[in-house]
Amino acid sequence: MPLGGVIFLFIFISAFGALLLFIANRIGNRIKSVSDVKSAPYECGIPGIDKKDTKISVKFYLTAILFILFDIEIIFMYPWALTFKDFISNSMGWYSLLCMGFFLLVFIFGLVWEVKSKALEWE
Amino acid sequence: MGSDIVEIGINGIKLVLIFLMMVQAVPILVWVERRGSAFIQNRLGPNRVGPLGLLQLLADAVKFLTKEEFVPAKGVPFLYYMAPIFALVPGAVAFSAIPMATPLLIDRFELFGQMWGPYTILFQGYEIGVGVVFVLGISSLATYSILMAGWGSGNKYSLLGALRASAQIISYELALGLSIVGVLLLNGSFNFGEIIAAQQGPLAFTFIGHTVTVPFLPNWGVFYQPIGALLFLTACFAESNRLPFDLAEGEAELVAGFHVEYGGFKMLLFFIGEYGHMIVGSSMFIALFLGGYHFPFPGITPEVLRYYATELGYGPQGVSIFTALILFLSFFVKLALLLWFFIWVRWTLPRFRYDQLMDLGWKTMLPWALANTIITAIVIQISKI
Numbered sequence: 278m279p280l281g282g283v284i285f286l287f288i289f290i291s292a293f294g295a296l297l298l299f300i301a302n303r304i305g306n307r308i309k310s311v312s313d314v315k316s317a318p319y320e321c322g323i324p325g326i327d328k329k330d331t332k333i334s335v336k337f338y339l340t341a342i343l344f345i346l347f348d349i350e351i352i353f354m355y356p357w358a359l360t361f362k363d364f365i366s367n368s369m370g371w372y373s374l375l376c377m378g379f380f381l382l383v384f385i386f387g388l389v390w391e392v393k394s395k396a397l398e399w400e
Numbered sequence: 401m402g403s404d405i406v407e408i409g410i411n412g413i414k415l416v417l418i419f420l421m422m423v424q425a426v427p428i429l430v431w432v433e434r435r436g437s438a439f440i441q442n443r444l445g446p447n448r449v450g451p452l453g454l455l456q457l458l459a460d461a462v463k464f465l466t467k468e469e470f471v472p473a474k475g476v477p478f479l480y481y482m483a484p485i486f487a488l489v490p491g492a493v494a495f496s497a498i499p500m501a502t503p504l505l506i507d508r509f510e511l512f513g514q515m516w517g518p519y520t521i522l523f524q525g526y527e528i529g530v531g532v533v534f535v536l537g538i539s540s541l542a543t544y545s546i547l548m549a550g551w552g553s554g555n556k557y558s559l560l561g562a563l564r565a566s567a568q569i570i571s572y573e574l575a576l577g578l579s580i581v582g583v584l585l586l587n588g589s590f591n592f593g594e595i596i597a598a599q600q601g602p603l604a605f606t607f608i609g610h611t612v613t614v615p616f617l618p619n620w621g622v623f624y625q626p627i628g629a630l631l632f633l634t635a636c637f638a639e640s641n642r643l644p645f646d647l648a649e650g651e652a653e654l655v656a657g658f659h660v661e662y663g664g665f666k667m668l669l670f671f672i673g674e675y676g677h678m679i680v681g682s683s684m685f686i687a688l689f690l691g692g693y694h695f696p697f698p699g700i701t702p703e704v705l706r707y708y709a710t711e712l713g714y715g716p717q718g719v720s721i722f723t724a725l726i727l728f729l730s731f732f733v734k735l736a737l738l739l740w741f742f743i744w745v746r747w748t749l750p751r752f753r754y755d756q757l758m759d760l761g762w763k764t765m766l767p768w769a770l771a772n773t774i775i776t777a778i779v780i781q782i783s784k785i
Contacts, residue, residue, distance in 0.1 A: 279497075279526035279527060279528050282411060282415055282496070282525055282526035283493060283496075283526065285412060285415060286415045286419065286492060286493050286496060286525065287489060287493060289415070289416060289419065290419060290485075290488050290489050290492055290493070291485055291486075291488075291489065293419070293488070294484065294485035294486075294488045294669055295485055297665055297669065298481060298484065298485065298665060298666065298669075300465070300665075301464070301465055301467070301469065301664055301665035301666075302469050304465045304466060305465065305466055305467050305468050305469045305664060306466055306467070306468040313473065315470075316470055316471070316472055316473040317472070317473050317474075318472050318473065318474055318475075318553070318554055318555035318556075318661065319472075319555055319557060319655065319660050319661060331556055331559065333559075333560075333563060336567075337563050337567050340567045340570070340571060340758075341567070341570065344570040344571065344573070344574065347574050347766075348570075348573065348574060348577065351574060351577045351578050351581075352577070354578075354581050354773070355533070355581070355584065355590075358581045358584035358585045358588075358773075359584060359588055359589070359590065360588070361585050361588065361777060361780065362585075362588040362780075363588070365780065365781060365784060370780075370781040371781065374777055374778065374781055377777070381770070381774065384770070385770065388762075388766065388767065388770075391762075392762075392763060397758060397759070397762050397763065398755070399754055399755035399758055
């Protein structure tokens with residue numbers, strides 16, 4: 278049962294990292310009080326403006342959505358890749374390839390359409 | 401993890417050892433990187449502390465430990481501390497699923513007045529039936545630690561760096577996932593053990609009814625899938641945020657990207673995570689394309705090694721340990737060479753611009769991986785490999 282090993286390793290590593298951070302926290306130089314200037318976010322010397330939810334380029338959002346679509350399409354190809362040799366040994370290789378061809382046509386159409394509609398252009 | 405308490409204990413110790421091995425590899429890699437980059441740039445690099453500067457890392461560790469600690473004013477403390485801890489996880493958990501040598505057999509032995517065994521101990525953390533999917537899935541969890549760091553620091557540089565890094569990682573995940581479909585088509589398996597076993601011996605395949613054998617070349621995936629191997633390796637560079645794809649750090653524009661607010665040990669944990677990613681990418685490349693733990697000389701198969709070990713007079717336990725250690729040496733040398741390749745490339749190629757990076761991932765690598773898949777499928781169908 279490999280899942281036990283995965284969970285064990287997951288918990289062990291988290292505990293290990295937390296322990297290291299704790300030790301570093303204890304051993305590290307203690308400072309009496311952290312001044313506002315010191316704990317301010319890194320900037321080039323000017324006072325920071327208290328506004329974290331800065332506006333982000335919509336391209337990141339678009340990239341994430343396109344990633345989900347294409348990733349799911351790629352995941353659908355995995356079972357086909359796994360069973361392709363079985364299809365060949367049953368002499369149904371061309372049939373399997375044809376079926377996958379339709380799927381791939383949709384994939385390629387999506388990719389071409391995405392490039393044509395300039396969804397991937399970064400200025 | 402095992403059938404009885406001793407086997408569970410052995411497997412647990414093995415997992416801890418694999419993790420510590422990865423953590424220990426990081427100082428050595430950092431040293432190699434600093435010395436190697438120095439020699440590439442005609443400098444000397446760290447050479448004061450200890451022989452050849454090897455003890456520089458201990459000095460660094462002491463320095464890391466004594467750094468003062470605070471959370472930045474606008475940060476979220478929970479996320480800020482969770483991010484470096486979580487950066488450690490994907491590397492080690494994914495690496496443990498990759499076999500590094502043949503299994504060890506342990507004879508019956510006595511402990512606490514009881515007989516235990518015999519056991520078969522795998523030379524990997526755990527064997528997972530769908531290992532390829534598992535490694536891909538786990539290693540993509542690295543995005544979360546980057547996003548946590550970016551948001552938790554409460555700094556715009558961090559946030560922008562984290563967003564860039566995650567957009568880059570997910571873009572190259574497509575090419576990474578698609579470039580191995582060819583390997584899956586050839587092997588018909590998600591299991592690393594079966595994929596590695598298929599790469600044993602000399603290069604031999606059937607092409608339109610003719611059996612072709614090349615006796616001096618190993619039966620490695622890279623000879624069947626050269627384009628897939630190239631795409632996979634490139635995507636590995638992008639996944640681990642290494643130059644030429646280290647847009648997440650981009651010193652010139654973003655100072656240090658998502659870890660700009662981190663220092664001391666927290667920074668070190670991010671380093672371990674990054675090198676862990678390199679190690680996972682390299683070992684997966686080895687398992688899929690470079691024959692796993694098999695020797696590059698097709699004559700030396702595990703069976704031959706077992707035969708020699710038997711001739712030397714070992715029992716079944718000794719034979720399995722002898723074989724596993726020698727095969728692990730082969731795996732280790734390949735891993736070391738690939739890691740050196742990562743470092744070499746870092747100090748040779750300049751950084752991409754962000755739009756070039758995205759163009760390379762979406763408009764070049766994705767179509768090539770797709771073409772590679774289709775051509776592989778048609779060739780397999782025609783030649784009935």
